[in-house]
Amino acid sequence: MKQLMIGNKAVARGLYEGGIKFVSSYPGTPSTEITEFLAKYDEVKSEWAPNEKVATEAAFGASLAGARSACAMKHVGLNVAADPLFTLSYTGVNAGMVICVADDPAMHSSQNEQDYRHYAIAAKVPMLEPSNSQEAYEFSKAAFDISEKFDTAVLLRMCTRVAHSQSVVDTAERVEIPNKPYVKNGAKYIMMPANAIKRHVVVEDRMKALREYAETCPFNRVEMGGTEIGIITSGTSYQYVKEVFGERSSVLKIGMPNPLPEKLILDFAKKVKTLYVIEELEPIIETHCRNLGLNPIGKEKFSILGEFSQQTISAAFNLPEKPSVKADTVAPARPPMMCAGCPHRGIYYVLSKNKITVLGDIGCYTLGAQPPLSAVDYTLCMGASVSGIHGFLKASEKDAQKKTVAVIGDSTFMHSGITGLVNVAYNGSNSTVIILDNSITGMTGHQQNPTTGYNIKGDPAGKVDLEALCRAIGIRRVRVVDPYDLKACEAAVKEELEADEPSVIISRRPCVLLKYVKTAPALKVNKEKCRACKKCMSLGCPAVSFKNGKAHIDATLCVGCEVCGKLCPFDAIEKGDTL
Amino acid sequence: MTTNIMIVGVGGQGSLLASKLLGAVLLSEGYDVKVSEVHGMSQRGGSVETYVRFGEKVYSPIITEGEADYILSFEKLEAARWAAYLKQGGEIIVNTQEIDPMPVIIGKAEYPTSILEELKTKGVKIEAIDALSAAEKAGSVKAVNVVLLARLAKRFAIPYGKWIEAIENTVAPKFVEMNKKAFELGYNL
Numbered sequence: 029m030k031q032l033m034i035g036n037k038a039v040a041r042g043l044y045e046g047g048i049k050f051v052s053s054y055p056g057t058p059s060t061e062i063t064e065f066l067a068k069y070d071e072v073k074s075e076w077a078p079n080e081k082v083a084t085e086a087a088f089g090a091s092l093a094g095a096r097s098a099c100a101m102k103h104v105g106l107n108v109a110a111d112p113l114f115t116l117s118y119t120g121v122n123a124g125m126v127i128c129v130a131d132d133p134a135m136h137s138s139q140n141e142q143d144y145r146h147y148a149i150a151a152k153v154p155m156l157e158p159s160n161s162q163e164a165y166e167f168s169k170a171a172f173d174i175s176e177k178f179d180t181a182v183l184l185r186m187c188t189r190v191a192h193s194q195s196v197v198d199t200a201e202r203v204e205i206p207n208k209p210y211v212k213n214g215a216k217y218i219m220m221p222a223n224a225i226k227r228h229v230v231v232e233d234r235m236k237a238l239r240e241y242a243e244t245c246p247f248n249r250v251e252m253g254g255t256e257i258g259i260i261t262s263g264t265s266y267q268y269v270k271e272v273f274g275e276r277s278s279v280l281k282i283g284m285p286n287p288l289p290e291k292l293i294l295d296f297a298k299k300v301k302t303l304y305v306i307e308e309l310e311p312i313i314e315t316h317c318r319n320l321g322l323n324p325i326g327k328e329k330f331s332i333l334g335e336f337s338q339q340t341i342s343a344a345f346n347l348p349e350k351p352s353v354k355a356d357t358v359a360p361a362r363p364p365m366m367c368a369g370c371p372h373r374g375i376y377y378v379l380s381k382n383k384i385t386v387l388g389d390i391g392c393y394t395l396g397a398q399p400p401l402s403a404v405d406y407t408l409c410m411g412a413s414v415s416g417i418h419g420f421l422k423a424s425e426k427d428a429q430k431k432t433v434a435v436i437g438d439s440t441f442m443h444s445g446i447t448g449l450v451n452v453a454y455n456g457s458n459s460t461v462i463i464l465d466n467s468i469t470g471m472t473g474h475q476q477n478p479t480t481g482y483n484i485k486g487d488p489a490g491k492v493d494l495e496a497l498c499r500a501i502g503i504r505r506v507r508v509v510d511p512y513d514l515k516a517c518e519a520a521v522k523e524e525l526e527a528d529e530p531s532v533i534i535s536r537r538p539c540v541l542l543k544y545v546k547t548a549p550a551l552k553v554n555k556e557k558c559r560a561c562k563k564c565m566s567l568g569c570p571a572v573s574f575k576n577g578k579a580h581i582d583a584t585l586c587v588g589c590e591v592c593g594k595l596c597p598f599d600a601i602e603k604g605d606t607l
Numbered sequence: 608m609t610t611n612i613m614i615v616g617v618g619g620q621g622s623l624l625a626s627k628l629l630g631a632v633l634l635s636e637g638y639d640v641k642v643s644e645v646h647g648m649s650q651r652g653g654s655v656e657t658y659v660r661f662g663e664k665v666y667s668p669i670i671t672e673g674e675a676d677y678i679l680s681f682e683k684l685e686a687a688r689w690a691a692y693l694k695q696g697g698e699i700i701v702n703t704q705e706i707d708p709m710p711v712i713i714g715k716a717e718y719p720t721s722i723l724e725e726l727k728t729k730g731v732k733i734e735a736i737d738a739l740s741a742a743e744k745a746g747s748v749k750a751v752n753v754v755l756l757a758r759l760a761k762r763f764a765i766p767y768g769k770w771i772e773a774i775e776n777t778v779a780p781k782f783v784e785m786n787k788k789a790f791e792l793g794y795n796l
Contacts, residue, residue, distance in 0.1 A: 268666070350671075360710045363708075399715075573711070582706075
């Protein structure tokens with residue numbers, strides 16, 4: 029049946045038809061929907077794990093037990109899961125295992141644009157790379173067979189444009205694969221030195237066999253056209269190349285970027301006059317070509333930065349530009365921002381007002397860095413707020429502890445904030461950690477996590493008691509505030525900063541976009557009372573603006589949280605009519 | 608020949624549903640279709656763009672400057688932001704609603720109110736409509752997306768019933784009637 033699917037849905041469909049029985053993932057744009065779509069199939073045990081390392085190890089456990097399994101994450105998630113990745117390369121698998129990871133060239137929703145193909149090479153694990161949804165579907169399905177044939181996990185490389193583009197997929201039926209028996213095999217699965225030394229030999233032999241396989245792998249294909257220009261390309265770049273050149277150039281399309289098909293590349297190079305390598309991000313294929321003695325045109329013409337398009341390719345080949353019209357007036361930027369009624373806004377307002385140094389973390393609340401609040405001093409990676417504040421305070425004058433906090437979301441705290449807090453308690457820094465508990469994983473589009481009490485299917489599940497957890501770690505000062513209550517927030521922040529021991533403030537209120545959250549009618553500005561002091565606008569709420577010399581509240585955006593009203597010195601912001 | 612449509616607006620305005628309906632109708636008409644959108648960070652009130660391309664065979668999932676046959680803009684300023692993507696002879700269909708971006712809200716920039724007129728003087732074909740009022744008439748301000756989609760639908764020789772069928776198959780049952788009404792109002796504006 030032909031359907032339009034985003035690449036991530038196609039991956040889920042391919043894995044499903046390939047007989048997957050278990051998936052464990054941590055959400056991360058642009059990979060999240062793979063697991064969300066798998067969770068719709070009753071035959072697949074689907075889970076959100078606390079982080080990508082746990083997810084990868086859980087999927088490995090399922091493979092060991094004999095069930096086809098997968099995990100999914102974004103590129104930076106693989107950094108967290110790198111530890112199991114490198115050694116499960118040595119152990120190999122029992123049933124097939126697919127690790128789906130999405131790169132994010134141009135950083136649409138990421139903190140870096142690392143090219144994780146480096147991991148496939150370093151960990152010596154085969155990698156497949158689709159260029160549209162049909163391939164995402166086919167490659168995912170085939171990945172299980174490759175995994176079992178070569179006794180290794182397989183990396184499936186997605187990127188934003190493949191993951192989030194819809195194209196046509198022709199689907200089939202699921203194949204039920206019986207579980208493989210689990211057989212105890214210490215030499216294969218216990219990676220202590222004596223065994224690992226022998227397994228490294230197996231890894232090298234496997235790479236040799238995979239290099240042979242790559243030569244005939246149907247996912248690497250030559251499309252001969254004009255021979256003046258020969259282009260080696262992969263992933264979404266292939267689509268841009270075809271858009272520009274059609275049949276006018278020859279293309280070697282790489283669907284398996286690790287290991288690369290050396291003979292195929294050398295043979296293709298011989299058939300064309302000028303050889304190009306067009307790949308986003310790092311020169312992985314290009315460097316390999318150079319190692320083979322070829323001299324392709326690559327990164328000298330096609331940037332290492334950002335993502336490509338048909339325009340990038342046309343420009344590099346000096347093809348004529350398409351005429352277009354530009355307005356002379358520059359449109360003001362429209363950056364993403366915290367939603368109207370966002371519970372993070374209140375606490376950030378307090379931090380910004382008191383000029384607190386804020387070590388931030390990864391999530392919606394990173395948007396607290398945007399003006400006018402401009403409340404965040406740094407964001408590095410998941411969990412780095414809590415770990416970072418410890419080192420920051422250890423190296424600072426004692427006064428710093430009275431004006432520095434770490435902020436971290438509930439899901440991010442579960443992911444990798446806990447260990448940082450253990451370090452705070454154990455090595456004794458006077459840190460103040462604010463957990464922004466909005467009862468959901470927000471930025472990636474509302475996924476459940478261990479603090480919400482629900483699992484991926486929305487069924488009741490184990491629920492971490494954040495207060496008890498922090499106390500168990502050794503933090504004695506743990507308190508909860510409502511971020512809509514600005515006075516309580518300010519008092520809590522001031523008191524905990526003054527305290528002579530580490531503390532945790534849990535700023536608790538569910539994300540305003542959650543379906544179960546009841547919002548109030550939009551507020552109104554009493555134009556008579558408004559003195560145009562613009563105090564309400566210091567919150568950076570998208571619903572509050574300034575029109576005709578007075579504050580104005582947009583009724584289509586306002587959810588009646590009343591935080592702006594609490595700031596108004598003239599009581600000019602009034603409750604709206606009931607809905 | 609590939610036809611290129613850009614749907615632009617502000618995160619949260621419902622461009623995802625518009626592109627979903629459009630994709631479903633075009634697929635049922637037998638075209639090769641690609642729809643590209645970016646999720647995540649950009650949803651939070653930021654500027655969002657969706658690319659819809661259809662034809663006999665479509666390669667790239669995205670549209671670049673000078674390529675769009677139509678820009679369907681859910682907000683006035685966004686039409687101007689993406690105008691350079693329009694090809695010569697292309698058309699902008701724009702909702703006259705103004706949503707202030709943060710630099711305007713905090714007084715660092717002015718909302719450029721005459722930006723559409725400026726584009727018109729440069730020869731750009733523009734249809735400006737009050738989709739918000741039509742959506743309100745249909746029963747929800749959220750139906751701006753379907754009102755605008757209906758304006759675009761008028762440009763294609765695709766039977767009216769196909770669009771209604773897509774709404775019935777895509778939208779949650781309790782919102783079907785409201786969206787059908789919004790489509791009708793948009794179509795007959």
